[in-house]
Amino acid sequence: MIEMRDVSKQYRGKGSRGRSVTFDAVKQVSLTLRSDVRYALVGESGSGKSTLARLLMAIDPPTSGEILFDGASVWEMHPRELRKKRAEYQMVLQNASGSLDPRRSVYDSIAEPIRCLTNLDRSEEREKVLALAERMKLSAAQLERLPHELSGGQLKRVCMARAMSVSPKFIVFDEAVSGLDVTVRKQILDLILQLKDDGLDGYLFITHDIDAALYLADHIFVMKDGEIVERMEHAASYADFRHDYSRLLIESLPPKWPGASSNETGFIG
Numbered sequence: 001m002i003e004m005r006d007v008s009k010q011y012r013g014k015g016s017r018g019r020s021v022t023f024d025a026v027k028q029v030s031l032t033l034r035s036d037v038r039y040a041l042v043g044e045s046g047s048g049k050s051t052l053a054r055l056l057m058a059i060d061p062p063t064s065g066e067i068l069f070d071g072a073s074v075w076e077m078h079p080r081e082l083r084k085k086r087a088e089y090q091m092v093l094q095n096a097s098g099s100l101d102p103r104r105s106v107y108d109s110i111a112e113p114i115r116c117l118t119n120l121d122r123s124e125e126r127e128k129v130l131a132l133a134e135r136m137k138l139s140a141a142q143l144e145r146l147p148h149e150l151s152g153g154q155l156k157r158v159c160m161a162r163a164m165s166v167s168p169k170f171i172v173f174d175e176a177v178s179g180l181d182v183t184v185r186k187q188i189l190d191l192i193l194q195l196k197d198d199g200l201d202g203y204l205f206i207t208h209d210i211d212a213a214l215y216l217a218d219h220i221f222v223m224k225d226g227e228i229v230e231r232m233e234h235a236a237s238y239a240d241f242r243h244d245y246s247r248l249l250i251e252s253l254p255p256k257w258p259g260a261s262s263n264e265t266g267f268i269g
């Protein structure tokens with residue numbers, strides 16, 4: 001379980017006349033994420049989703065507030081304990097190519113968390129990497145390539161295999177389908193749903209795409225200007241979104257086909 005208690009994150013930015021100002025990218029957010037629940041966090045670009053994800057995963061420290069993994073405050077944890085928790089709570093970053101070492105083969109990229117965070121020997125590691133590659137539909141030849149030799153969709157699958165390599169109990173996917181065409185997007189969404197068969201019961205899927213959130217998650221949070229403005233359990237359709245801002249997001253969706261209204265769900269619904 002991950003808990004956020006009254007968490008804020010301030011950044012420095014430029015105000016009028018180039019003056020340095022601070023602003024809250026995340027404002028006093030409290031959240032509890034259970035490891036066996038599928039969540040989505042929806043919001044416009046700049047609403048603070050990635051900042052929230054980095055705080056949740058203890059990548060960046062909060063300016064104020066507390067984050068707890070299974071009841072223990074992450075920024076007060078012994079490094080050995082935090083290392084163990086990092087294997088249990090993984091993240092797939094927004095920028096797939098930027099999150100992989102360009103000089104490291106796909107095989108080594110997937111194996112790296114195993115080497116850093118577990119005690120598996122090389123033959124166990126190989127068995128695990130090959131099984132994950134098969135699951136993520138990556139060929140043996142692709143495993144030997146460098147990241148720049150793969151497509152965007154293949155890179156996303158490498159990042160998912162990498163996160164799954166340490167058998168986490170929860171994954172945060174940050175914009176896992178952004179920039180992909182509709183067919184590849186659907187493949188990735190289905191792969192995420194199928195991770196349940198590999199023992200992953202819970203995740204947080206971060207997106208600006210309400211259709212993808214409805215497809216993948218039971219609980220949905222809506223974020224605006226650093227705050228969670230709506231929380232829904234068992235969201236199943238656009239009609240479940242009640243907050244004015246959520247309605248606005250739905251109304252600004254493009255029609256899915258000529259003559260359709262923005263209240264009709266897309267291809268995945």
Ligand SMILES: Nc1ncnc2c1ncn2[C@@H]1O[C@H](COP(=O)(O)OP(=O)(O)OP(=O)(O)O)[C@@H](O)[C@H]1O
Pocket residue numbers: 011012013025043044045046047048049050051052208
């Ligand atoms: N390291 C940083 N330094 C200063 N400002 C930042 C930093 N990271 C993010 N911001 C700002 O904080 C706000 C929230 O950014 P964030 O990336 O969390 O939003 P987001 O909802 O994930 O957006 P997107 O969907 O476009 O990725 C934005 O105004 C952004 O410019």
